[in-house]
Amino acid sequence: MAVVLTAEEALEKAAKLILAGNPVAVPTETVYGLAADATNGEAVARIYDVKGRPRFNPLIVHVSDMEMADAIGEFDPLSRLLAEKFWPGPLTLVLPLKKSAQIHPLVRAGLDTIALRMPTGFISRLIARVGRPLAAPSANSSGRISGTSAAAVNADLGARIALVVDGGPTPVGVESTIVKSEGGRLRLLRPGGLAAEEIEAVAGVKLERGRKAGLEAPGMMTSHYAPGAKVRLNVTEIARGEALMAFGPARAKGAEGAKAVCNLSPKGDPHEAAANLFSMLRELDATGAAVIAVEPIPAEGLGEAINDRLRRAAAPRDIDGISA
Known part of the structure; x- marks a missing residue:
């Protein structure tokens, strides 16, 4: 190391x-x-x-x-x-x-x-x-x-x-x-x-907004920031055994059956959520759950960046023509 x-x-x-x-x-x-x-x-x-x-x-x-x-x-x-x-x-x-x-x-x-x-x-x-x-x-x-x-x-x-x-x-x-x-x-x-x-x-x-053909800058790959688990976005109901990435004070239906829960920001603060995003994604992936379910996160302010990263984490791994 x-x-x-x-x-x-x-x-x-x-x-x-x-x-x-x-x-x-x-x-x-x-x-x-x-x-x-x-x-x-x-x-x-x-x-x-x-x-x-x-x-x-x-x-x-x-x-x-x-x-x-x-x-x-x-x-x-x-x-x-x-x-x-x-x-x-x-x-x-x-x-x-x-x-x-x-x-x-x-x-x-x-x-x-x-x-x-x-x-x-x-x-x-x-x-x-x-x-x-x-x-x-x-x-x-x-x-x-x-x-x-x-x-x-x-x-x-x-x-x-x-x-x-x-x-x-x-x-x-x-x-x-x-x-x-x-x-x-x-x-x-x-x-x-x-x-x-x-x-x-x-x-x-x-x-x-909107991208042209090809890569114009770093960080524009469609599939990126990916854990080993599949990522399911904007969930309102959790399947038993899924890991849950929560946001805010209210939980999606079935959250009590999640394999693990990490809340990006219990108070719904996008700055706190951004700071926690990758470490919590890594933590939930380490549980061995096959799926990480993500509760809805408002797209305003830093929420736009958070949702961008989550969409890429959820994208098919070979969408850009290479294996992730």
């Missing part, structure tokens, strides 16, 4: 591994990421190999400041406004790639755009320490449940990497929101840890 060090003691060891071309599992405010030097093709290839991620699925590049971001992506006024308001934080912007950007082509998976995010916490300090942008998808086997704790990451990837940095449970709990600006219009490519309503309030325009 990997060495696990606290964020307070891991910076120099993590920097040494990154500069040597190795991926490191690190905490972010959203979920744990598998970080490597975005300018080094061998390092980026190791991310794909460790995760078992298909190489047509691009990666988010993380930066420590706007100077680094400006060296990589072309910001239009609307994208810059969002960066100024929400960075550092759980927002990823899809931008045209600057021709002079020193980002390895493997990161982009053939696209002429780049997905950029400025995170908080340990990963930001690590980027500043190595002086290079880091590609960092979620630290989990491709298609499986994202890790929101060092223990979950080590159990999944620990045999394939040298270091897991333990920053405690991630506070947001779901991946970043991905937005693309196109001629004064904004398109939501993936809902996430920043609610669409907050973005719209700053931008002054509505976020458009």
Whole structure:
């Protein structure tokens, strides 16, 4: 298994591994990421190999400041406004790639755009320490449940990497929101840890939904975040022996016969539910139940991101043309 060090003691060891071309599992405010030097093709290839991620699925590049971001992506006024308001934080912007950007082509998976995010916490300090942008998808086997704790990451990837940095449970709990600006219009490519309503309030325009053909950004695979169990959504009645992912104070019919119950938020708070989503999905999967039944969760605010992740967890595992 990997060495696990606290964020307070891991910076120099993590920097040494990154500069040597190795991926490191690190905490972010959203979920744990598998970080490597975005300018080094061998390092980026190791991310794909460790995760078992298909190489047509691009990666988010993380930066420590706007100077680094400006060296990589072309910001239009609307994208810059969002960066100024929400960075550092759980927002990823899809931008045209600057021709002079020193980002390895493997990161982009053939696209002429780049997905950029400025995170908080340990990963930001690590980027500043190595002086290079880091590609960092979620630290989990491709298609499986994202890790929101060092223990979950080590159990999944620990045999394939040298270091897991333990920053405690991630506070947001779901991946970043991905937005693309196109001629004064904004398109939501993936809902996430920043609610669409907050973005719209700053931008002054509505976020458009709907995807084009192919993958435009990381995190757009139809089947993703999947446990071993099947996932059944928006249930109003539980079959005996199913595991129950509950939400709010009222229970679905038959809940007393569930094999196990985890309540994302007894008080119905979407922020609490988002923070608990992946850890509770993992906990219910570990019970050995064949099915995880999920009570309805309102789609407003962070509920949009929660429902997005649950729909992908419930999708057929070969829907994107690969095995999850």
